[in-house]
Structures are given as structure tokens and as C-alpha cells.
Amino acid sequence: MKRSIRTDKWEIEISQQKRQWMKDTIAEYRLFCKALSIVVINNWPELQKAESFCATVERLIHPTAKNPSPRHNYFHKRFYKFPSYLRRAAIEYVQGQVSSYLSRYGKWLDGERRHPHEKPPLFNANAGCYPALYKNQLIKYAEDFSYAQIKVRKHNDWVWIKVKIKSKRQRHLIGELRSPMLIVTNKQQHLSVPIRVSHPKRKTGLACSVDMGINTTATMAIVDQHGTVHARMFFHPSKEIDRRDKSLRAVSKAARKTKQLSKGFCKQRYRKAQQYNRQIAQITSRAIVNFAVKHGADTVVLENLKGWKPRAGKKRSKLKAKFHSWLKSAVADLTQMKFEEIGGRIFKVFARGTSSEAYDGSGPVQRNKKQYEIATFSTGKIYNADLNAAYNIAARFWAIILKLTHGNSGQWLKGKSSLNQQRIPVTLSTLWGRGAGSRFSCVA
Structure with missing residues (x-):
């Protein structure tokens, strides 16, 4: 208990x-x-x-x-x-x-x-x-x-x-x-x-993997240890995001009309944008937990993005501003608090390579420069990059649980030594050989 x-x-x-x-x-x-x-x-x-x-x-x-x-x-x-x-x-x-x-x-x-x-630190008696x-x-x-x-x-x-x-x-x-x-x-x-x-611990044998992104706030998939995808879902609170961005655009507009920014410049608008961010994190974490509970998952798998710093976009692009308002840590913390309260657990896996490798094991994918959420496999198959990453996140979790990998590296090999064997990235196809049955039991 x-x-x-x-x-x-x-x-x-x-x-x-x-x-x-x-x-x-x-x-x-x-x-x-x-x-x-x-x-x-x-x-x-x-x-x-x-x-x-x-x-x-x-x-x-x-x-x-x-x-x-x-x-x-x-x-x-x-x-x-x-x-x-x-x-x-x-x-x-x-x-x-x-x-x-x-x-x-x-x-x-x-x-x-x-x-x-x-x-030296001072003692503050007026706490x-x-x-x-x-x-x-x-x-x-x-x-x-x-x-x-x-x-x-x-x-x-x-x-x-x-x-x-x-x-x-x-x-x-x-x-x-x-x-x-x-x-x-x-x-x-x-x-x-x-x-x-x-609360009793949940034990169902299903994992809910979550890929948090910029274009789509959260992409979720329910995957079992054999690599069977039972359900998937995209969640993007566009209404709240548009309200937050509108408030921040008003700040930029006011800053262009001012030669020197004073202390507390646009304080109320920044506060409003911050409140929108808190609301986005709350409803996103609630959507993740509700999806996991609905489909009977006992584990929510997230990427370990602690210390991750984004690259700046091109000149005058909005990519850097989008990353500054990315709520990866807030969503992860709120999801952990809410899911652990009902007996679930949170597991974090190594993040690098989840989006760059095809879930079917065909190798690296090529991202569309105009629509970055679209990925093209080496076989010519066009797929959603966030959903592909969600499958690979779940695969890395099950590979660790089933001891197919050495540590949380995101790579697996059959032997104990890596001198004579090439390390292979863990994808959803890694789990397919471990059990019979369809690879996708639900595409909803």
C-alpha cells in the first residue's frame, strides 16, 4: 500500500x-x-x-x-x-x-x-x-x-x-x-x-509513453511489453496557447514603442501569460493521467529532459520563443504528482534518438523542414514524428524492464561486451520478436 x-x-x-x-x-x-x-x-x-x-x-x-x-x-x-x-x-x-x-x-x-x-548567511528571525x-x-x-x-x-x-x-x-x-x-x-x-x-499500486502490464513537443504539446501511446500499441492520442490545448501567445505579442508590441524598458515593464501582461502557462501545464498533465487510467496503464513513461537546452532558431524565427515557453518540466512534475496519487509510477528514459529512429527498425528518419512534425522513413513511409517518438519511448522503458539493455542508454546489444558488437538503437521493433500477436491492436 x-x-x-x-x-x-x-x-x-x-x-x-x-x-x-x-x-x-x-x-x-x-x-x-x-x-x-x-x-x-x-x-x-x-x-x-x-x-x-x-x-x-x-x-x-x-x-x-x-x-x-x-x-x-x-x-x-x-x-x-x-x-x-x-x-x-x-x-x-x-x-x-x-x-x-x-x-x-x-x-x-x-x-x-x-x-x-x-x-556568511544571516539568520532571519522575522520569518x-x-x-x-x-x-x-x-x-x-x-x-x-x-x-x-x-x-x-x-x-x-x-x-x-x-x-x-x-x-x-x-x-x-x-x-x-x-x-x-x-x-x-x-x-x-x-x-x-x-x-x-x-492507495494500492496499479499492476496492469501496460505503459503510457508521452512525447512532449512544441507543435503538439503531448503525444501519448499505450504499449505493452510485446510492442503492441493499444491506443494513441494527441493533445494540444490550442485555445490556451493562443491566449498566452497573444498576451506575449502585446508585450513585444509595447516594447517596440519604448526606447528604454523600465522596471516592472508590462508586469500585468507577464503575470497573465504566466497564469496561462500554469493552466496549460495543469490540463495537459490531467489529460495524460486520464488517458493512462482510461486504458489501464500502470506506468507513465517520460523523456528525461533535465538540463536540456534548445538550439536557437534562424534569425527572426519564432522557434526560440516557443522553446522558452515550453512547459516540459511543469508538465512532468504535475503528471508525477497526479499519477502517483492513484498508485501509478513515473519512469524517465534517455531522450536522445527517440525521434530520429524509425519505430519499425528501418533506420534513421528524415524530418520535413517545412513541417517538422512529419518524418519520412528510409522505406519511403511518411509518419508523424511525435507519434514515432512515443513508440520508441515506450520501447526503451520495456527494454530496461526486460533487461534488454545495459543501463538507460537507449541502445541494446546481445553480449555483455561491446568490443565486437555494434550497439543498436532501441525502437518499437525491438519488442516485436518477443511475443506473437498484432503490432497495433488499436489506432484510435
Whole structure:
């Protein structure tokens, strides 16, 4: 059984007065964390040796019947009636904050610097943190999760207030709720709710290979270990792409009319284009996952494009601009998060040569210079280059799983040594000899 943590955004509806109480709560929590960070950083060696970090810090700042006079009496006087669970949430946060700073400072002392005169890292006690709300101690949900009661600071006291949960997803119905964070800014207010989701692993024996390109955003194929193609699909959200490109063309048009670009030039248009990009990545990843689930695939195979840099196009061509807006990393990350949540897995293969070799094993292909998505095989066959690449991506995955290749090189050979044998690129035809049956059971 595979488990993962996913965070949902639950919007809450509150009045202006309740918003101010929540802001006061967050401000009080941040002041507590700021003061606590000084205590923790000054007593760090002692705290590291302690059996319980949280309990030792509490003995330093919080008076009890057994500990009537703590070393730092300031906290009891300044933060009167501060909730105990909120105090422990602050201790956990500050522990990570100080540990991160000391690790970076230690690396700086050891000489791990970008340049010889780099200044040491500074400790920022004014971190913009938000309080974690422990269940039944700082937050109480209704049975149908239509509203929640949250403990906030009101007029130097801590009281419960009722807030309406305006919108939420359905993930909490199948998972285990964890402690949410209260997020309140000048523009929004919501609960950031982590949910632990358990799901069985998918085992179907089918792989969904994906070729991500410029002319077609995603080309998908369902392939089994014998090289049989069960389904294929092209996905290209042209409407969203046209909207993004229109926004960027407006920026170029405005730049041509300006002699010198000021700071924040066309900030709103760039922000709009960025939002379109996020939307394109979201709907593309959702289309990939839906296609894989529809046809029963347990693995989504992607190309490993980390560190890949495109070549610039010809002078005045739009190719370079297209590559700058290519969402290869965003689509891959979102696909991984969505598919792993339902029990699937993501596998990445070596990218070079997937488009340049024909899937039927006839050798290198020739790309059409005017229509780059068209490939001509050495046999004269004309085929879609992206679909050809999707077949070869799946073939490389199955070749690794079936141990037909040595590593993730994209090439295979029969012997263990490459001295006397020529390495052959892995294509879909590599798998055909391993099982009987048709090579294409579906062309949809």
C-alpha cells in the first residue's frame, strides 16, 4: 500500500472583524517564534543533546508546578494564556529554522561558497510563518466539514470562533486529515490542509509513453511489453496557447514603442501569460493521467529532459520563443504528482534518438523542414514524428524492464561486451520478436 501527502486549499468565508482577529493571531504567533528563535539558537548545543527537543525548550520558557521558575520568564509575561499546542507548533518550526541556518553557516565555514568573498548567511528571525492548527486543540471540524471552529486571539484572550468553509476538494473523504495551516493575507484567507492518502499500486502490464513537443504539446501511446500499441492520442490545448501567445505579442508590441524598458515593464501582461502557462501545464498533465487510467496503464513513461537546452532558431524565427515557453518540466512534475496519487509510477528514459529512429527498425528518419512534425522513413513511409517518438519511448522503458539493455542508454546489444558488437538503437521493433500477436491492436 503506497501512501502520500497532498495539500488542499480550503477557502473560508469570514467577516472583516474575524479577519482582523486572525491577523492578530498570526502576528502574535510570529512574535512568539521570533523571540523563541533567539532562545533556541543560544541553547542549540544543549538542545541537541536533549532526549526531547520540545520538552527541553518548554522547560526553558514555560512555568509549571514542577518548573516554577524557568530560565526565560519573558514568555510567560508577554504571551499570557498562549495555547500550549500553538507553543509546541512554534517550537517545531523554530527548530527547523535554526537547523537550516546553522547548516548553511557550517558549509560557509567549510569553504562551500560561490565566490571567495561571499558573505556568511544571516539568520532571519522575522520569518513569515503561519500557525499550524492541531485538531481538537486549535481547530474543530463539523461532521460534514461545512464549517470549522478555530481558536484565535481576541482582545488579549484566546477564544473559539466559527468560520464557514467556502470551497474544498473531496480528497479528505478518502484520506487522513493532518494539521492545517491558517493562511490570511490582505487578498485571501484559507486553510492549507495536508491529507495523507493511501492507495494500492496499479499492476496492469501496460505503459503510457508521452512525447512532449512544441507543435503538439503531448503525444501519448499505450504499449505493452510485446510492442503492441493499444491506443494513441494527441493533445494540444490550442485555445490556451493562443491566449498566452497573444498576451506575449502585446508585450513585444509595447516594447517596440519604448526606447528604454523600465522596471516592472508590462508586469500585468507577464503575470497573465504566466497564469496561462500554469493552466496549460495543469490540463495537459490531467489529460495524460486520464488517458493512462482510461486504458489501464500502470506506468507513465517520460523523456528525461533535465538540463536540456534548445538550439536557437534562424534569425527572426519564432522557434526560440516557443522553446522558452515550453512547459516540459511543469508538465512532468504535475503528471508525477497526479499519477502517483492513484498508485501509478513515473519512469524517465534517455531522450536522445527517440525521434530520429524509425519505430519499425528501418533506420534513421528524415524530418520535413517545412513541417517538422512529419518524418519520412528510409522505406519511403511518411509518419508523424511525435507519434514515432512515443513508440520508441515506450520501447526503451520495456527494454530496461526486460533487461534488454545495459543501463538507460537507449541502445541494446546481445553480449555483455561491446568490443565486437555494434550497439543498436532501441525502437518499437525491438519488442516485436518477443511475443506473437498484432503490432497495433488499436489506432484510435
